[in-house]
Amino acid sequence: MDATEFRRRGKEMVDLIADYLENIEQRTVYPDVEPGYLRSLIPEEAPEEPDTYEDVVKDVERVIMPGVTHWHSPYFYAYFPTANSFPAMLADMLSGAIGCIGFSWAASPACTELETVMMDWLGKMLKLPEDFIAGTHGQGGGVIQGTASEATLVALLAARCRAVRMILASDPQRPETGINSKLVAYSSDQAHCSVERAGMIAGVRMKKIPTEQSDKYAVQGETLRRMIQEDKAAGLIPFYFCATLGTTPSCAFDHITELGHVSGPALYKIWMHIDAAYAGSSFICPEFRPLLNGIEFADSFNFNAHKWLLVNFDCSTMWVKKRSDLIGAFKMDPLYLKHDHQESVDLFHWQIPLGRRFRSLKMWFVFRMYGLKGLQDYIRKHVELAKEFESLVRADQRFEISADVVLGLVCFRLKGSNEVNETLLKRLNNGRKIHLVPCLLSGQFVLRFALCARTTESRHIREAWQLITQLAEEVMQELPH
Amino acid sequence: MDATEFRRRGKEMVDLIADYLENIEQRTVYPDVEPGYLRSLIPEEAPEEPDTYEDVVKDVERVIMPGVTHWHSPYFYAYFPTANSFPAMLADMLSGAIGCIGFSWAASPACTELETVMMDWLGKMLKLPEDFIAGTHGQGGGVIQGTASEATLVALLAARCRAVRMILASDPQRPETGINSKLVAYSSDQAHCSVERAGMIAGVRMKKIPTEQSDKYAVQGETLRRMIQEDKAAGLIPFYFCATLGTTPSCAFDHITELGHVSGPALYKIWMHIDAAYAGSSFICPEFRPLLNGIEFADSFNFNAHKWLLVNFDCSTMWVKKRSDLIGAFKMDPLYLKHDHQESVDLFHWQIPLGRRFRSLKMWFVFRMYGLKGLQDYIRKHVELAKEFESLVRADQRFEISADVVLGLVCFRLKGSNEVNETLLKRLNNGRKIHLVPCLLSGQFVLRFALCARTTESRHIREAWQLITQLAEEVMQELPH
Numbered sequence: 001m002d003a004t005e006f007r008r009r010g011k012e013m014v015d016l017i018a019d020y021l022e023n024i025e026q027r028t029v030y031p032d033v034e035p036g037y038l039r040s041l042i043p044e045e046a047p048e049e050p051d052t053y054e055d056v057v058k059d060v061e062r063v064i065m066p067g068v069t070h071w072h073s074p075y076f077y078a079y080f081p082t083a084n085s086f087p088a089m090l091a092d093m094l095s096g097a098i099g100c101i102g103f104s105w106a107a108s109p110a111c112t113e114l115e116t117v118m119m120d121w122l123g124k125m126l127k128l129p130e131d132f133i134a135g136t137h138g139q140g141g142g143v144i145q146g147t148a149s150e151a152t153l154v155a156l157l158a159a160r161c162r163a164v165r166m167i168l169a170s171d172p173q174r175p176e177t178g179i180n181s182k183l184v185a186y187s188s189d190q191a192h193c194s195v196e197r198a199g200m201i202a203g204v205r206m207k208k209i210p211t212e213q214s215d216k217y218a219v220q221g222e223t224l225r226r227m228i229q230e231d232k233a234a235g236l237i238p239f240y241f242c243a244t245l246g247t248t249p250s251c252a253f254d255h256i257t258e259l260g261h262v263s264g265p266a267l268y269k270i271w272m273h274i275d276a277a278y279a280g281s282s283f284i285c286p287e288f289r290p291l292l293n294g295i296e297f298a299d300s301f302n303f304n305a306h307k308w309l310l311v312n313f314d315c316s317t318m319w320v321k322k323r324s325d326l327i328g329a330f331k332m333d334p335l336y337l338k339h340d341h342q343e344s345v346d347l348f349h350w351q352i353p354l355g356r357r358f359r360s361l362k363m364w365f366v367f368r369m370y371g372l373k374g375l376q377d378y379i380r381k382h383v384e385l386a387k388e389f390e391s392l393v394r395a396d397q398r399f400e401i402s403a404d405v406v407l408g409l410v411c412f413r414l415k416g417s418n419e420v421n422e423t424l425l426k427r428l429n430n431g432r433k434i435h436l437v438p439c440l441l442s443g444q445f446v447l448r449f450a451l452c453a454r455t456t457e458s459r460h461i462r463e464a465w466q467l468i469t470q471l472a473e474e475v476m477q478e479l480p481h
Numbered sequence: 482m483d484a485t486e487f488r489r490r491g492k493e494m495v496d497l498i499a500d501y502l503e504n505i506e507q508r509t510v511y512p513d514v515e516p517g518y519l520r521s522l523i524p525e526e527a528p529e530e531p532d533t534y535e536d537v538v539k540d541v542e543r544v545i546m547p548g549v550t551h552w553h554s555p556y557f558y559a560y561f562p563t564a565n566s567f568p569a570m571l572a573d574m575l576s577g578a579i580g581c582i583g584f585s586w587a588a589s590p591a592c593t594e595l596e597t598v599m600m601d602w603l604g605k606m607l608k609l610p611e612d613f614i615a616g617t618h619g620q621g622g623g624v625i626q627g628t629a630s631e632a633t634l635v636a637l638l639a640a641r642c643r644a645v646r647m648i649l650a651s652d653p654q655r656p657e658t659g660i661n662s663k664l665v666a667y668s669s670d671q672a673h674c675s676v677e678r679a680g681m682i683a684g685v686r687m688k689k690i691p692t693e694q695s696d697k698y699a700v701q702g703e704t705l706r707r708m709i710q711e712d713k714a715a716g717l718i719p720f721y722f723c724a725t726l727g728t729t730p731s732c733a734f735d736h737i738t739e740l741g742h743v744s745g746p747a748l749y750k751i752w753m754h755i756d757a758a759y760a761g762s763s764f765i766c767p768e769f770r771p772l773l774n775g776i777e778f779a780d781s782f783n784f785n786a787h788k789w790l791l792v793n794f795d796c797s798t799m800w801v802k803k804r805s806d807l808i809g810a811f812k813m814d815p816l817y818l819k820h821d822h823q824e825s826v827d828l829f830h831w832q833i834p835l836g837r838r839f840r841s842l843k844m845w846f847v848f849r850m851y852g853l854k855g856l857q858d859y860i861r862k863h864v865e866l867a868k869e870f871e872s873l874v875r876a877d878q879r880f881e882i883s884a885d886v887v888l889g890l891v892c893f894r895l896k897g898s899n900e901v902n903e904t905l906l907k908r909l910n911n912g913r914k915i916h917l918v919p920c921l922l923s924g925q926f927v928l929r930f931a932l933c934a935r936t937t938e939s940r941h942i943r944e945a946w947q948l949i950t951q952l953a954e955e956v957m958q959e960l961p962h
Contacts, residue, residue: 003499006567010495017578018484035825038594046602050852067591071581084580086487097498099565100552110548113519121527147834177662180684193813203661203684332674335921344516353628371531440816
């Protein structure tokens with residue numbers, strides 16, 4: 001395919017995309033296929049000679065679409081949102097065409113520099129403390145990671161490196177190899193599974209801090225303080241705490257000001273990382289910004305702009321107060337990556353992979369095409385829709401709300417057994433009209449209703465509720481309540 | 482921006498992309514900017530109200546392009562190639578629109594299933610042993626990672642997990658915490674810096690195996706065997722060896738058959754991972770496939786289809802013989818990720834991040850639009866051009882070839898001091914007509930000429946050589962030779 005054919009096929013693809021998104025509501029949100037469905041629909045091997053483009057495009061509808069879970073359908077309420085906007089898609093097309101691999105400044109200066117400035121733009125939207133802004137002389141700054149999992153891991157590795165250095169500085173005779181086995185990290189028992197996984201990867205202990213329904217599933221400063229004291233008494237070395245703002249099960253918020261006083265530099269020199277993967281986007285609204293109070297105690301902060309800020313995946317935005325902490329943990333300098341401007345920022349020192357796409361173009365297009373106000377409106381619309389759904393649930397005596405509705409997630413359940421709720425969810429998903437996933441809160445099986453699609457409106461919410469109550473009625477008649 | 486405007490702007494973007502790539506030759510391949518150039522060209526904060534799309538697009542040329550290193554210019558010979566093809570860009574547009582996050586099978590069955598089948602297609606093109614093919618009943622299979630760095634790390638983590646399990650199985654009383662500090666991994670001193678970094682991340686020793694120019698920079702089985710024996714005698718536990726096929730400095734090939742006999746299951750139960758990041762694509766040609774002989778000894782194998790196989794970044798293709806080894810190292814099963822088809826493949830257990838894009842669409846479009854023959858032709862053309870460049874170098878008595886030219890990389894230098902070669906490279910890059918990066922081989926500063934762009938032709942090679950000889954003449958006249 002040459003450029004001339006691309007001009008034609010590209011324009012057809014633009015129409016195919018617009019058609020798909022304009023009519024997505026008419027598709028079954030959750031696919032009706034069994035594992036292995038696809039293999040029999042296509043050949044067992046790649047063709048020797050080229051297929052025609054017409055055949056390839058025809059197969060998108062025949063082979064792919066029947067197995068797609070439509071994350072951008074207004075009937076999709078599962079997990080958390082993933083962003084999808086037209087400006088982001090346009091920027092991504094451009095990024096693909098430029099196709100630079102921006103590991104170092106020299107590998108494409110624009111790629112590194114736009115990223116640093118866009119992270120400053122976003123940091124200012126969030127009113128982050130000055131420490132986190134790169135500016136022209138700052139010691140901190142931001143970087144785009146692929147996912148929150150990677151940000152959590154990168155922060156943990158930087159924390160480990162800092163801790164080992166501090167220990168060796170105070171006790172140079174201590175053998176370095178034994179230190180790792182004494183290190184201990186902490187996170188909430190509500191934290192995302194990737195936090196526990198980060199500990200596994202780095203080969204360090206990760207302790208889960210218990211939370212209570214009565215505390216709204218937030219980690220209490222006192223609990224963390226006690227665990228740290230016990231571990232220190234047992235000869236362990238606490239070095240990292242991952243706080244969560246907006247947990248995956250119920251969108252709970254740890255009290256980071258209180259926790260900051262425990263883990264902050266004054267007392268224990270524990271690295272505090274804040275994972276606000278979902279909730280972070282909302283902090284651009286003044287009314288939600290207080291949820292981030294205490295950020296001044298953190299060493300690093302991350303959220304997924306690719307979740308709720310209209311920037312298509314992947315764009316997980318992470319800031320650190322001291323970039324030297326990150327860079328020091330990873331620095332590798334082979335000659336083939338050196339260049340004449342070593343004083344510049346080389347972002348591969350900030351992340352696990354070496355290669356990186358030109359992802360800041362998406363931020364640039366989206367921030368400019370929506371403006372801060374447009375982005376705020378978008379967040380507020382989802383929160384309002386969640387409140388509307390909450391009211392519907394609260395108005396029905398058979399149901400209960402299982403956790404505070406702060407942003408765009410409503411956790412709810414039928415009063416009664418886990419079994420009845422499990423059956424209800426199964427029926428809902430098997431109906432394939434709407435799609436939800438569950439969570440477990442204090443042993444209770446709970447349904448999560450997450451506002452996800454850009455195009456979800458009040459009528460979709462009411463339609464979803466009607467379906468839920470209708471199936472609930474059926475389930476309750478069948479099962480002992 | 483709504484779908485109607487996207488139809489218009491998307492088509493304009495398709496033309497902008499086609500224009501950019503058709504005329505890329507006329508741009509300066511290596512940008513003439515200083516660190517910090519971009520910040521002053523744009524506002525310090527995001528706009529409150531939306532900008533117009535016209536302004537955004539105008540700024541692409543004003544703000545971005547002056548700072549782009551044009552990786553797809555036929556004058557770009559730096560690093561290694563990164564892929565860029567029209568079918569891949571079309572597929573990526575579609576992937577962005579579907580915008581599913583395919584962490585689990587249920588999160589979008591098509592995303593997981595097409596990936597597994599595409600990895601089988603590619604595995605068959607490479608004539609991988611049956612063990613690495615998923616098929617319908619295989620124990621192995623493939624997965625798309627973001628980068629080779631991640632594949633190396635994932636393999637190392639799986640190896641660590643398997644080693645710890647084996648040790649605990651044979652000695653259940655042994656405390657698990659101490660094992661990590663006894664583990665030792667190996668790689669060539671020519672291996673990519675990300676291999677050493679993988680060891681740092683996992684907190685395990687990584688030893689570099691010395692190589693010699695006389696052995697063509699390949700790791701010798703005897704050297705590895707000796708190091709393993711010494712380490713075992715010292716109470717350490719060898720568990721992982723990363724072999725390289727096509728090293729970054731000089732495209733050297735470790736002798737994996739010989740090494741496989743050392744690290745293979747029979748003798749030491751060491752996990753052998755093969756990193757063929759660049760060279761891997763060439764193994765689809767029968768004449769280069771012998772370079773992969775010995776693959777049967779490997780536990781895992783990876784190369785970057787996004788480098789040399791026309792599939793745009795990111796698409797780092799990795800296979801394992803036993804997927805249970807990978808999955809076991811990472812498995813996390815929170816309720817919000819469970820679904821009714823737990824017998825299916827959930828690819829987030831195979832990787833560091835949780836989220837993942839629908840990247841296999843790019844493979845599907847590219848394999849079908851080129852066909853195997855088209856892909857082979859593409860590889861062969863680059864190798865031929867490299868041979869042509871090699872001939873030009875060899876015909877000039879002032880220069881020498883510094884390493885065997887096997888694929889699309891030519892390592893060469895002026896006979897003489899490192900200083901004269903450093904000066905030559907500096908002049909070349911400052912001239913900004915062509916772009917190369919150096920490497921260090923046996924203490925010698927060497928210029929790397931890597932065939933990169935899809936559109937590079939013989940005339941570009943000859944033009945580059947003319948420029949090199951012209952600047953070499955200048956440099957030699959100025960510096961004592």
